[in-house]
Amino acid sequence: MLLYSAPLQGITTWVYRTVHSRLFGGADRYFTPFFSPTKEHLFTPRELRELQPEHNAGLPVVPQIMARNPADFLWAAEALAAMGYEEVNLNLGCPSGTVSAKGKGAGFLARPEELERFFETVFSAAPPVRISVKTRLGIRDPEEFPRLLELYESYDVSELIIHPRLQRDGYGDPVRPEAFAAAYRCCRLPLCYNGDLARPEDFTALEARFPTLPAAMAGRGLAADPALFRKLRGGGAAGRRELQTYTQTLYRAYCESYGSAGPAAQRMKEQWAYLIRRFAGGERYAGKMRRIDRPGDYETLEARIFGELPLAEEAGAPENRTGAGTQG
Ligand SMILES: Cc1cc2nc3c(=O)[nH]c(=O)nc-3n(C[C@H](O)[C@H](O)[C@H](O)COP(=O)(O)O)c2cc1C
Known part of the structure; x- marks a missing residue:
């Protein structure tokens, strides 16, 4: 089963991908957080930093696009093909109210006729890249x-990543595995499962239930345990020293990429919202981490966490699961 890194806005950046793949062996595919092309058909400097080929060299990266207008989507797909990408992913999953109100992300699912016209226009334009869908x-x-x-199956969708929640479920309500099982039974497209895979046992159970499933994707579980995929491939868990090397390398890489520590510390806070679950008693520091705003305070708190808290497994506690309702 292929192992994919899910897009997490603000977390799975190009800096993260570079550091994660170097230190932990990487994912079979990294999906970028979505970007939303505007009608001017120009990348913002931030989007370019994320997507430029030199920042993703040697990595299996799939850029994710959120769009409702087929012309905007096709412009982005062609621009990404010109950069060397072979696949783009369409976001039909973002549950945010503001995104949905614009009929994008999961909001597009409320308009199946329009979605069909979108697919018709996009696929009949013979786009120069494979198009996968995350829904x-x-x-x-x-x-x-x-x-x-049925709509997805009528087009040449290269892979269908299913996050079996409804828009109204957000990220915290239970996933709906029966709906995924029904798709597994009847869908002819290559499928990928995504949702609440946080421990190796979760993947084993998934594979036992869906033995021919080609791929599985993890977001928050991988952010909480960067060695998750390595463990699934028979490698070791990340100990404290390795985790500290990881957070410090990531922080330094962000400092370098931004040219300053302030935004680097902000990025690291978002990473820590998940990583903190690896530590016994981490909840005591989770709120402090969220409230930090100066890089010096971030560095002090990071040192305290590693200095004071045992890893959950060292303390004999089961590793935290993805957990409900704690994410953005
Ligand atoms: C902070 C955050 C940011 C996310 N950003 C994106 C995104 O840019 N594109 C996307 O398709 N999904 C996004 N998601 C959804 C995840 O990719 C994934 O589908 C969801 O978290 C369920 O998988 P998990 O339980 O493995 O995390 C985001 C989720 C979170 C919590």
Whole structure:
């Protein structure tokens, strides 16, 4: 089963991908956080930093696009093909109210006729890249999914990543594995499962239930345990020293990329929202980490966490699961 790194806005940046792949062996694919092309058809400097080929050299990166207008999507797909990318991913999963109100992300799922016209225009333009889709089940009711599935199957979608929650489920309500199982039984597209895979046992159970599933994707679980995929490939868990090397390398790489420590510390805080779960008693520091705003305070708190807290497994506690309702 291929192991994919899920897009997490603010966390799985090009800096993260570079450091994570170097220290932990990497993912079979890294999906970038979405970017939303505007009608001017220009990349912002921030988008370019994320996507420019030199920043992703040698890595299996799939840029993710969020769009409702087929012309904007096609412009982005062509520009990314010209940079050397072979696949782009369409975001049909973002549940945020502001995104959905614009009919994008999961919000597009409420408009199946328009979505069909979007696919018709995009695929009939013979785009120069493969197009994969990351989708939720629908907006309010899992019964919306069979129609969407039929729509995806009518086009040359290269891979369908299913996050089996509805838009109204956010990230905290339980996933709906039965809806995924129904798609697994009948869908002819290559499928990938995404949602709450946080421990090696979660992947083993997934593979036992869906033995021919080609791929699985983890987001928060991988952010909390950067060695997750290495463990699944038979390698070792990350000890404290290795985790500290990871956080310090990542922080330094962010400082270098931004040319200053302030924004680097902000990025690291978002990373720590998940990493803190690896530490027994980490909840005592989670709020402090969220409130930090100066790089010096970040560095002090990071040193305290590593100095004072045992890893959850050293303390005999089970590793934290992805957990409900604690994410953005
Ligand atoms: C902070 C955060 C940012 C996210 N950003 C994106 C994104 O840019 N594109 C996307 O398709 N999904 C995004 N997601 C959803 C994840 O990719 C993933 O589908 C979701 O977290 C469920 O998987 P997990 O339980 O393995 O984390 C985001 C989720 C979180 C919590």
